[in-house]
Amino acid sequence: MARVLMKGNEALGEGAVIAGCRYFFGYPITPQSEVAEYLARRLPQVDGVFLQAESEVAAINMVYGGSAAGARVMTGSSGPGLSLKQEGISFIAEAELPCVIANISRGGPGLGGIQPAQSDYFQSCKGGGHGDYRLIVLAPSSVQEMMDFALLAFDLADRYRTPVLIMSEGMLGQMMEPVQVREPVTERYEKPWATTGCINREPNIVNTLHLLPTELEDRNQHLFSKYARIAAEEKRAEMVMTEDAELVVVAYGLLSRVVKKAITEVRARGVKAGLIRPLTLWPFPDTHIQKCLDTAKLFLTIEISMGQMVEDVKLAVNGRVPVEFYGRIGVIPSPQEIERAIMAVAERGGLA
Amino acid sequence: MEKQILVAGFGGQGVLSIGLFLTYAAMSEGRNVSYVPSYGAEMRGGTANCIVTIADDEEISSPLTETPRDALILNRPSLDRFEERIQPGGVLIINTSLVDREPQREDLQIRQLPLNEMADKIGAPRSANMIMLGAYIAFTGIVDMTAVLDGFEDIFKGRKSATIERNRKAFLTGVEYARNNW
Amino acid sequence: MKTVFKVPQSLTGKEWHYCPGCGHGIIHRLIAECMDELDVREKTVGICPVGCGVLAYEYFNCDMLEAAHGRAPAVGTGLKRVLKDRVIFTYQGDGDLASIGMAEIVHAASRGEKISVFFINNTVYGMTGGQMAPTTLLGQVTTTSPYGRDKDREGYPIRIAEMLAPFEGAAYVARVAINTPANAARAKRAIKKAFETQLNGAGFSLVEILSTCPTNWGLSPVEAMQWLADNMIPYYPLGVYKDKEGR
Numbered sequence: 114m115a116r117v118l119m120k121g122n123e124a125l126g127e128g129a130v131i132a133g134c135r136y137f138f139g140y141p142i143t144p145q146s147e148v149a150e151y152l153a154r155r156l157p158q159v160d161g162v163f164l165q166a167e168s169e170v171a172a173i174n175m176v177y178g179g180s181a182a183g184a185r186v187m188t189g190s191s192g193p194g195l196s197l198k199q200e201g202i203s204f205i206a207e208a209e210l211p212c213v214i215a216n217i218s219r220g221g222p223g224l225g226g227i228q229p230a231q232s233d234y235f236q237s238c239k240g241g242g243h244g245d246y247r248l249i250v251l252a253p254s255s256v257q258e259m260m261d262f263a264l265l266a267f268d269l270a271d272r273y274r275t276p277v278l279i280m281s282e283g284m285l286g287q288m289m290e291p292v293q294v295r296e297p298v299t300e301r302y303e304k305p306w307a308t309t310g311c312i313n314r315e316p317n318i319v320n321t322l323h324l325l326p327t328e329l330e331d332r333n334q335h336l337f338s339k340y341a342r343i344a345a346e347e348k349r350a351e352m353v354m355t356e357d358a359e360l361v362v363v364a365y366g367l368l369s370r371v372v373k374k375a376i377t378e379v380r381a382r383g384v385k386a387g388l389i390r391p392l393t394l395w396p397f398p399d400t401h402i403q404k405c406l407d408t409a410k411l412f413l414t415i416e417i418s419m420g421q422m423v424e425d426v427k428l429a430v431n432g433r434v435p436v437e438f439y440g441r442i443g444v445i446p447s448p449q450e451i452e453r454a455i456m457a458v459a460e461r462g463g464l465a
Numbered sequence: 466m467e468k469q470i471l472v473a474g475f476g477g478q479g480v481l482s483i484g485l486f487l488t489y490a491a492m493s494e495g496r497n498v499s500y501v502p503s504y505g506a507e508m509r510g511g512t513a514n515c516i517v518t519i520a521d522d523e524e525i526s527s528p529l530t531e532t533p534r535d536a537l538i539l540n541r542p543s544l545d546r547f548e549e550r551i552q553p554g555g556v557l558i559i560n561t562s563l564v565d566r567e568p569q570r571e572d573l574q575i576r577q578l579p580l581n582e583m584a585d586k587i588g589a590p591r592s593a594n595m596i597m598l599g600a601y602i603a604f605t606g607i608v609d610m611t612a613v614l615d616g617f618e619d620i621f622k623g624r625k626s627a628t629i630e631r632n633r634k635a636f637l638t639g640v641e642y643a644r645n646n647w
Numbered sequence: 648m649k650t651v652f653k654v655p656q657s658l659t660g661k662e663w664h665y666c667p668g669c670g671h672g673i674i675h676r677l678i679a680e681c682m683d684e685l686d687v688r689e690k691t692v693g694i695c696p697v698g699c700g701v702l703a704y705e706y707f708n709c710d711m712l713e714a715a716h717g718r719a720p721a722v723g724t725g726l727k728r729v730l731k732d733r734v735i736f737t738y739q740g741d742g743d744l745a746s747i748g749m750a751e752i753v754h755a756a757s758r759g760e761k762i763s764v765f766f767i768n769n770t771v772y773g774m775t776g777g778q779m780a781p782t783t784l785l786g787q788v789t790t791t792s793p794y795g796r797d798k799d800r801e802g803y804p805i806r807i808a809e810m811l812a813p814f815e816g817a818a819y820v821a822r823v824a825i826n827t828p829a830n831a832a833r834a835k836r837a838i839k840k841a842f843e844t845q846l847n848g849a850g851f852s853l854v855e856i857l858s859t860c861p862t863n864w865g866l867s868p869v870e871a872m873q874w875l876a877d878n879m880i881p882y883y884p885l886g887v888y889k890d891k892e893g894r
Contacts, residue, residue: 370527
């Protein structure tokens with residue numbers, strides 16, 4: 114199939130349609146609105162439903178209902194809107210309802226701004242809502258991956274009965290690149306647990322209330338055994354020139370591509386640098402990081418935040434080598450700026 | 466070989482369309498391409514810019530840059546902001562209708578043309594951007610001319626044929642100007 | 648032998664956790680009887696609130712969901728948009744529906760969401776221990792209005808049926824009570840009509856059901872029924888507020 118020039122937000126929306134998603138419940142917020150607008154046009158063409166909810170809170174609860182009914186369902190938002198959805202996400206995670214949530218993120222805290230940021234890492238990967246739960250969090254870095262990760266997200270969601278969050282910088286949603294449009298997904302998961310009406314079977318119950326202490330703990334143990342399985346099987350990262358890397362840079366999303374370019378420049382200047390790009394922010398690819406510890410003398414985490422993922426890098430490195438951080442907020446630094454930052458760290462660490 | 470082109474001007478000058486046409490043409494030639502519109506702090510009616518990255522075979526790493534190889538400058542504030550950042554040896558094309566100073570750089574291939582006057586003269590005042598596009602492509606050959614002309618039909622899909630014709634005419638005006646004067 | 652009492656098929660028969668004299672058991676039964684009579688048990692999905700009704704999934708013998716506090720109409724919307732031919736009902740109390748879930752119920756009504764809402768108004772938060780609800784009457788003492796609800800401090804009780812009936816999307820809105828056998832019979836007719844409205848695809852339906860909370864009111868079950876008649880019905884008049892189908 115020919116390549117099509119698409120915006121990131123459109124590729125994400127079309128990816129959802131290709132994955133068999135026919136229901137989107139959302140609320141307008143910049144810079145996510147284009148995903149909603151695309152699906153508002155697109156879903157009726159495939160007998161789907163786009164519904165603009167009265168609030169972020171209502172939207173995520175419509176997803177709860179739609180998912181319980183057995184459908185592939187999606188919602189999207191940006192930073193402050195995701196904050197509002199957290200109650201619902203906690204319920205969905207507990208009830209083990211598959212769904213996909215897109216966070217076309219923006220800078221915070223508070224109303225912040227619509228400038229590029231990755232400062233929703235904590236609220237995406239570390240819970241955000243109440244209770245012990247995890248989301249699978251995917252971080253695309255190209256318009257093609259916006260589409261491909263939509264397909265992957267729906268598959269992981271159904272396979273593990275868990276909400277999956279796609280986290281993209283706003284700029285990735287705005288930029289255009291040629292996309293290889295994928296074939297429609299026809300594989301469907303059986304959902305015998307869905308509340309579709311109990312015709313010729315015992316009633317199904319979707320519930321998150323556990324008043325007995327033993328039952329509550331059992332429930333958490335059950336969820337965490339599932340999370341352990343996901344962590345064992347789904348950690349993903351792209352490794353660039355890490356085989357002999359003394360300075361290992363960790364970066365994700367669109368930013369990672371800028372870092373990749375900087376790394377090639379830095380290599381040309383004699384610094385043995387490499388890049389680890391997490392594709393899954395949760396489960397965090399700590400094993401990929403640990404693989405580099407044979408050659409790595411220094412880690413550098415680069416984020417468009419004040420330093421969030423760097424905590425997971427530090428946990429993975431576990432004190433064996435120093436972990437440095439370089440961050441900006443509201444701008445995606447240029448390759449030249451990142452090159453300067455990497456060189457500065459390399460020189461301080463005696464690697465240049 | 467990866468080339469990055471910056472297009473900059475006022476909002477409403479069709480700056481983003483220039484980038485989009487370049488992107489579309491590069492894609493139809495089977496090359497890798499990435500288009501990033503200015504985003505964020507810019508206000509409506511303020512400055513607008515975009516960066517197009519075109520690569521022949523390799524995957525595009527960074528779609529962003531501080532130092533574009535070429536720059537298409539449609540107004541004075543954009544020249545002031547970006548002139549220093551263009552890579553030595555790169556191409557700088559300036560719309561003299563809205564730039565009232567000479568460029569300072571001596572290590573660039575600089576070409577100038579009065580876009581707005583030219584657009585008025587052919588009765589297409591809103592298609593000045595297409596004149597810039599035509600002139601740039603004719604001068605550099607960065608993408609194939611026919612790829613762009615073919616793209617008009619697709620990009621303007623659903624628009625009036627008069628609109629397509631007007632833009633095509635403006636584009637060819639730019640091509641002719643570059644061939645005759647540069 | 649003639650059967651004079653049996654558990655409706657749409658109830659599991661599990662023993663209630665509700666307090667003696669609480670209206671929930673009566674209302675559950677009325678809803679279940681309607682489901683039996685309309686033969687919709689197997690195509691019904693019910694949604695429980697947060698509040699005393701949170702455990703309703705233990706009692707209704709159909710597919711059930713438990714929603715976050717106040718969000719049942721949004722959950723119902725998601726279900727109904729996917730399962731267009733199924734019967735969706737929410738079961739919500741006054742704190743759930745008229746306070747924290749006010750936005751969800753208003754917009755479900757305005758969209759004409761084809762779901763049936765059973766709104767249990769007993770003027771207090773029951774499960775959390777008798778705090779003031781949006782429907783608590785003026786002067787009524789609760790644990791968070793210990794000097795009685797004061798219009799200058801807490802404002803006035805909200806009349807949900809009157810508020811939602813004018814919405815174009817609302818097809819059937821009624822207020823009933825369960826304090827006497829006659830009223831309970833009327834309540835059942837309203838519940839049935841709400842289901843029928845949904846089955847006919849006419850739009851949103853809501854039945855506000857005035858109920859009792861003897862425990863938190865500090866009254867005996869019999870006194871509570873009388874208190875409902877004396878205090879609630881004058882402020883919350885019974886009747887059909889909207890019936891688009893005009894049956």
